[in-house]
Amino acid sequence: MAVNEKILGEKYLQKFPGGELILSKSEDLFKWAKGSSLWPLTFGLSCCAIEMMATGASKFDIDRFGAGVFRSSPRQCDVMIVAGTICVKMGECMKKLYAQMPEPKYVIAMGNCAIGGGIFYHDTYSVIQGTEKLGIPVDVYVTGCPPRPEGLLHGIIKLQEKIRQVQQGKEGQKGVAGKDGSSGTDKNS
Amino acid sequence: MDLQELTKILNERFPGVLGEENKTAVVIKKESLLEVARFLREDDCAFENLHCVTAVDRRDKMELVYHLYSFKLKFMLTLKIYLASDDLAVETLSGIWKSANWLEREVYDLFGIKFLNHPDMRRILNPEEWTDYPLRKDFDRPDFIRLPQTEGLKAGG
């Protein structure tokens, strides 16, 4: 999930006094930019999709967080908001869509059904009990059935915080997210 | 119009075709389904609307239920056919009512009842490569998790 992004002239900047400061500030700038312009994929499956649409509408306005540009093609998206129940037939399509998204990509599991099957966990022969069962790693879980639009906005804010925490190019250190997708601990909170 | 009158009309027109009578439904033999259906649609009763087709698994036999509605009489007729477990095939009604097309596909998908001469006999809700019929009472699979029964569930007064 985390990608080594090389900043132009990194080697030379490191040698100059104050060069490290410029590098870390520009990393912060890129992370801020990435988090503030998340383009979601229109992946509304069932009831949570209506709350996702309501979040995009004028009262809750997801656009003020930068995530208002919903795109239908996965090639143009950053984040896949899985809103709704995942059924057996749709699971294969979902894996294809996730694979088609370019890195860095994030997944928000919205609603109880996307997290772990929801009320359709028992007695069902056709529901996949959660996004993780498909092998798709999830970044933020937004609980609720359906979650309120404020809940989804909180999830977007959490994702932005998570993006800002990830330090590029410095894996293996304590408190830093690694290339294997394991999340780091936030020392400040 | 109520159920008794309709049963009488059907008995006059198709003697010997009706099986045992229920209070809520008319039971017919499966061989006479097409004639009865055509009669119901084209006669004065004008059952123009095939509202619902479904099945109930009675463990030793399968019950196929049709709900027919007549706008003229404002009457909903429940037509039933009992099928033996080893002979789950019946004629399709999609030539008479087009709504039967998808409704019968769903019954095939969930119960395994085949409809002969159907224009498109495929599964509709489940993936096409599946081989089991989920809504049968003896359906079981390793990943089918049942809701655990809670104790203390007593019927209230």
Next chain:
Amino acid sequence: MPMTNFDIKNIDPEKEDNLSFEELIVNMGPQHPSTHGVLYLELTLDGEVVLDCRPHIGYLHRSCEKIAENRTYVQFIPFTDRLDYLASMNNNLGYVLTVEKLLNLQVNERAQYIRVIIAELNRVASHLISAGTLAQDLGAYATPLFYCFRDREKIVELFDTLCGSRLTYNYMRIGGVKNDLPPGADTSIKSFIKYEREKLKEYDDLLTYNAIFLSRTKKVGILKKEVAINYSITGPNLRASGVPWDLRKEEPYLVYDRFNFDVPVGEAGDAWDRFKVRLEEIEQSFRIIEQALGGIPEGNPTVKINKVYKPAAGEVYLRTENPKGELGFYIVSDGTTKPYRNKIRSPSFSNLAVLPELVRGVNISDAVCVLGSLDIVMGEIDR
């Protein structure tokens, strides 16, 4: 034909031997930017003209009917919310009416009036979304949709104060409703009706009589009366084709026979008629709500929470008029606390079956318009 043999200067597109025609099969869905859900349409195209359309459903099949066999009657009410998630109250209503008929239960008058008011408010919300999403599908990208969502937010806030939820209410109970109307509910409902009546005039100016909207939807997807009845189409789609059939008038349930309202009927059966019928139904719903608020009796509409129902062995099939059509529940009881079989006859399932007939020979853009005007919800089709 290999490109090297082409004499570019002398191509005559009128002559057929210079061109090759092929039918193209295009997959529309299951993930596509239409807000109708996960529907997969396999279109066979000749250029832009649709030759054949095969809908594939089942991408949201959540096995509700199998789940129902292992839940008590009360435990199944939240599942009915998730069928047609735009009109959850109406689904709840259909289910509890069926179970009450099975139990031969009488319901308090105040509960019946409250049920009528709530069901009609939810009908308004559902029709608003269908109008907004149809406009979005036609290319008016966000404005009508945002207006409709803005108005729907007001209804959803009313429901929020009533039962605590915005989309899946779980409000109707067997024998009554979950809780009484909060104080001040009738003033807020009346002020909403006053506000929305102004907005409906705006929508007429913005959409209904807009030249572009008219040219996109008039004479598109004409559904004839006989075809509609044969396919068992119900609801506004049937009424737009000229059949004046509304279950609230013909076989009234609850207290609908006490109210005066009209049934809007279309003439041509095209997409515009279906859109117009839905907007006019909003006005008729307002009339019903106002009459119900004026005549609501006193009483206690709630029921005891921890009742477990055990109906006698038998079966019942009951339909109610949902915003999308006639929702039917066929419940077979074997005398225990759980139903033996619970079949949900959803209106959108039958309404979608007519789509291949309507889109044969039209452009893809008209096919999108037809699909939008049929107003389907996948949660109810796949159950």
